[in-house]
Amino acid sequence: MDVEAAKMIGAGIAAVALGGAGIGIGTVFGNYLAGALRNPAAAASQRGTLFLGFAFAEATGLIGFAVAMLILFG
């Protein structure tokens, strides 16, 4: 296979990691919202934890994105 074509396919596969990040961020915010609607009084105190979870979930996807970019342009 042509190296350029293989690079493109590899970058595409690496970008699949962003799907996992999407699921993770959705879970984090969805569960936060569910919990916050059940107990609105406790919602504000957990906002720090919410963004911590968001950052963790997003970081894994971004590593995949960085790998894709490194394959394409690195």
Add this chain to the structure above:
Amino acid sequence: MTILALTTEAAVETAGTAAEGAVEHGEKIIDPIHQFVITRYIDLGALSFTNSALWAVIAVVCITLLFMLAPSNLVPTRLQSIAESIYELVDNMAHDMLHENARRVFPFVLTLFLFVLFANVLGLIPYSFTVTSHIIVTLGLALTVFIGATVIGFMRNGFGYLKLFVPPGVPGALLPLVVLIEVVSYFIRPLSLSIRLFANMMAGHMMLKVMAGFVVMLGAFGFVPLLAMVALTGLELLVAALQAYVFAILTCMYLNDAMHPAH
């Protein structure tokens, strides 16, 4: 209505010529890696003064100016309330994580948080350099935390610190496996801490550069990715602050482990 029609017609024309121009230039429009190149301003071999060093110095100067220029009025000014909210944020975080030990590590955590925050946010200025987008910088910070936490752990608990690797209430048959996992996860901490920050910064800035490439390639229709870029820059601002927060809160967590190893 006519003005709208005229502008769209003109837009289509310019889009056509711009698209041709884009094809001529080929792939060179999208060049997301170039922004991370380190240039030497004062060449001294390994001790060169680089653009990375320059922006680290700028970050430190900005932090110093922020806390020196902020007056201490009873009714805070804008600058003072920025400095005070940052201070309070880190103070609350250290208190929640470390309880009675918060006072002792607070200066370290505040320094770390401010440096990472300012390095991240200053990197968002166009044509600036993001200090934290290089793994060697973040690994240096993470190793400082890791080695410091390990030394504090052994100084305060002696060999009792090794209890960190033996969680209570694990059945005997599983214990070797659990201890192995705990040891590996302990030594992976500096890596995960540094890679999280570096990957976030690098990927975010690459994403902005790729989008900027789309703006040029699409010509007059470039306003669509341009709008996306405005939103993405907002997201990056959130990520820059968030990653500094995460870095600081994980530092607190590791220091708390060092001071109270028995889970």
